[in-house]
Amino acid sequence: MKNLTWAQYEFLLRHDFTSFAGRCFKDLNPQTRLAMNWHLEVIAAKLTAVRQGRIRRLIINMPYLIDSIEVIFHPTR
Numbered sequence: 298m299k300n301l302t303w304a305q306y307e308f309l310l311r312h313d314f315t316s317f318a319g320r321c322f323k324d325l326n327p328q329t330r331l332a333m334n335w336h337l338e339v340i341a342a343k344l345t346a347v348r349q350g351r352i353r354r355l356i357i358n359m360p361y362l363i364d365s366i367e368v369i370f371h372p373t374r
Contacts, residue, residue, distance in 0.1 A: 314348075315338055315341040319331055343355055343357075
């Protein structure tokens with residue numbers, strides 16, 4: 298992401314929920330590094346599918362971090 302222009306970075310944040318959630322985490326926890334892992338990417342993909350209407354029901358059993366992603370970050374989109 299270091300080689301992106303501001304416009305490209307803004308486009309990425311608006312169209313890729315994983316990147317957006319990572320940026321939100323960074324803004325809320327500036328001294329903590331987000332350890333992105335496959336399960337966070339799967340949850341982001343499922344939430345994107347809900348937003349697009351491809352999934353109508355979704356239950357996520359979640360620890361604290363995933364709670365932040367779903368409850369705080371997802372409604373902002």
